[in-house]
Amino acid sequence: MTLTLGAVAAEAAGCTNCGLAQGRTQVVFGMGNPDADLMFVGEGPGAEEDKQGLPFVGRSGKLLDRLVAEEMGLTRDLCYIANVVKCRPPDNRDPKPDEIAACRPWLEQQVELIAPKVIITLGNFSSKLLLDTTTGITKLRGQSYPMGDMITTSAVVIPTYHPAAILRGGGLQEAQMRSDLVRARIAMSR
Numbered sequence: 001m002t003l004t005l006g007a008v009a010a011e012a013a014g015c016t017n018c019g020l021a022q023g024r025t026q027v028v029f030g031m032g033n034p035d036a037d038l039m040f041v042g043e044g045p046g047a048e049e050d051k052q053g054l055p056f057v058g059r060s061g062k063l064l065d066r067l068v069a070e071e072m073g074l075t076r077d078l079c080y081i082a083n084v085v086k087c088r089p090p091d092n093r094d095p096k097p098d099e100i101a102a103c104r105p106w107l108e109q110q111v112e113l114i115a116p117k118v119i120i121t122l123g124n125f126s127s128k129l130l131l132d133t134t135t136g137i138t139k140l141r142g143q144s145y146p147m148g149d150m151i152t153t154s155a156v157v158i159p160t161y162h163p164a165a166i167l168r169g170g171g172l173q174e175a176q177m178r179s180d181l182v183r184a185r186i187a188m189s190r
C-alpha cells in the first residue's frame with residue numbers, strides 16, 4: 001500500500017512524541033498541494049495557527065503570501081507549507097533540540113511524499129535542520145544548496161528569513177528575502 005500525505009497527517013494528529021503535545025490545541029501538520037513543486041518549511045505554529053490548525057495564518061503568513069505572489073507569481077494553494085515542529089511551543093518560545101528531533105520524522109515523510117523541486121526554509125531552525133549545519137540564516141541565505149543528509153531527495157534548498165523577522169526588521173531583510181524568492185523561482189524553472 002502506498003502511504004499518502006493524508007494518512008501521515010491522520011497519524012500525526014495523535015502524536016505525543018514530545019512535550020509540546022501537552023500545550024497544543026491541535027497538531028498543525030501542514031497545508032497545500034501534495035504534488036507541489038515548491039515547499040516552505042518554517043519553525044512552529046503560533047497562537048493563531050494552533051487555534052486554526054493551519055500553518056502561517058497570522059501576520060507572518062499574510063506577509064509570506066504577499067511576497068510569494070509578488071516575486072514568484074504563486075498562490076498558497078499551489079505550494080505546500082509546513083513547520084519543523086507541528087505543535088505550538090508555549091509562549092511562542094523557540095523549539096528545543098529534543099522537540100525538533102522528535103518531530104523530524106513527520107517532516108521527512110512530508111518531504112519524501114511531496115518530493116518538491118525546491119524547498120524554501122524560513123529562518124534558522126528549518127535552514128539548520130535541512131542543511132545539517134550550525135551556520136545561521138544571515139550567512140546561509142543568498143545561495144542555493146543541495147539537501148543535507150536528512151533525506152534522499154533532489155530538491156534544491158533555498159534558505160531565507162522567517163517572515164516574522166521581516167515584520168520586526170524591515171527594509172534590508174525584506175529586499176534580501178525578495179531576492180531569495182526570485183532565486184527560488186529561477187530554480188523551479190530549471
Ligand code: SF4
Pocket residue numbers: 012015016017018019020021027085086087099102103104106
Ligand atoms: S511537536 Fe511533533 S513530535 Fe512533538 S508532539 Fe507535536 S507532532 Fe509530535
